[in-house]
Amino acid sequence: MHWEVIRAGADNWSYLLGDPLTHAAAVVDPLNAEEILARLRQGRWNLVAIFLTHGHPDHTGGCPRLLEATRATVWSHPPDGVTGARALSDGSEIEVGSLQVKVLHTPGHTAGSACYLVEDKFITGDTVFLAGAGNCLFGGNVDDLYQSFREKILPLDPGLGLCPGHDYAENNLCFALSLEPGSDVIQAKLSEARKAAAEGGVPASTLAEERRYNPFFRFAEAALRSALARSFPSLDLSDPAACFAAIRVLRNSW
Numbered sequence: 001m002h003w004e005v006i007r008a009g010a011d012n013w014s015y016l017l018g019d020p021l022t023h024a025a026a027v028v029d030p031l032n033a034e035e036i037l038a039r040l041r042q043g044r045w046n047l048v049a050i051f052l053t054h055g056h057p058d059h060t061g062g063c064p065r066l067l068e069a070t071r072a073t074v075w076s077h078p079p080d081g082v083t084g085a086r087a088l089s090d091g092s093e094i095e096v097g098s099l100q101v102k103v104l105h106t107p108g109h110t111a112g113s114a115c116y117l118v119e120d121k122f123i124t125g126d127t128v129f130l131a132g133a134g135n136c137l138f139g140g141n142v143d144d145l146y147q148s149f150r151e152k153i154l155p156l157d158p159g160l161g162l163c164p165g166h167d168y169a170e171n172n173l174c175f176a177l178s179l180e181p182g183s184d185v186i187q188a189k190l191s192e193a194r195k196a197a198a199e200g201g202v203p204a205s206t207l208a209e210e211r212r213y214n215p216f217f218r219f220a221e222a223a224l225r226s227a228l229a230r231s232f233p234s235l236d237l238s239d240p241a242a243c244f245a246a247i248r249v250l251r252n253s254w
């Protein structure tokens with residue numbers, strides 16, 4: 001699979017994936033349409049699909065221009081989307097040439113948030129970030145986000161590479177470190193993320209790594225629970241959904 005990361009705005013990432021056999025391509029969460037069109041021309045890619053992880057404008061802003069310039073179909077999971085988008089359903093697979101893109105409905109950041117699986121990539125929009133999770137402040141629901149993590153994301157292959165919608169790694173890792181100040185793993189990843197940012201690169205992560213530093217994967221760990229108990233003395237630490245929601249509350253004001 002051909003794979004490109006396209007940075008746009010302050011910290012958005014769009015993704016271009018292509019099938020080298022047929023030159024069919026797709027983009028996920030287009031923002032800078034002119035840059036995407038230039039990359040398509042450069043690689044002689046035929047854009048057949050635009051996948052949206054959710055309907056927030058910083059993930060859909062490039063759609064009108066791409067639809068004007070190509071014959072691509074826009075896909076999103078209801079109720080999120082843009083005018084003219086076709087509706088996806090959980091578990092469905094869309095072909096991009098010989099590539100299969102699998103859809104996971106992962107509500108929480110928004111009601112129609114979706115993640116995509118293609119080969120070894122897990123494209124998460126604003127549902128999962130490196131060391132973080134999406135906020136639930138703009139049409140979201142934290143109980144849904146917890147269920148998405150528990151039922152859809154935690155059971156996935158830990159070797160999948162995380163491809164989030166924003167570069168929030170440094171801030172998220174600082175937050176993670178505030179909860180687990182003694183963690184060498186978080187400290188090492190923070191150094192790695194700072195180095196990647198300084199070089200204009202993309203910090204890499206896998207789901208296996210997320211389990212070692214992402215508080216939203218670690219809500220049941222003893223270290224996290226004691227940090228939560230300090231901030232929320234009456235929190236029921238035996239309730240994983242309540243712990244997950246408490247981490248979200250702390251992160252909102254970080």
Ligand SMILES: [Zn+2]
Pocket residue numbers: 054056109126
């Ligand atoms: Zn969003």
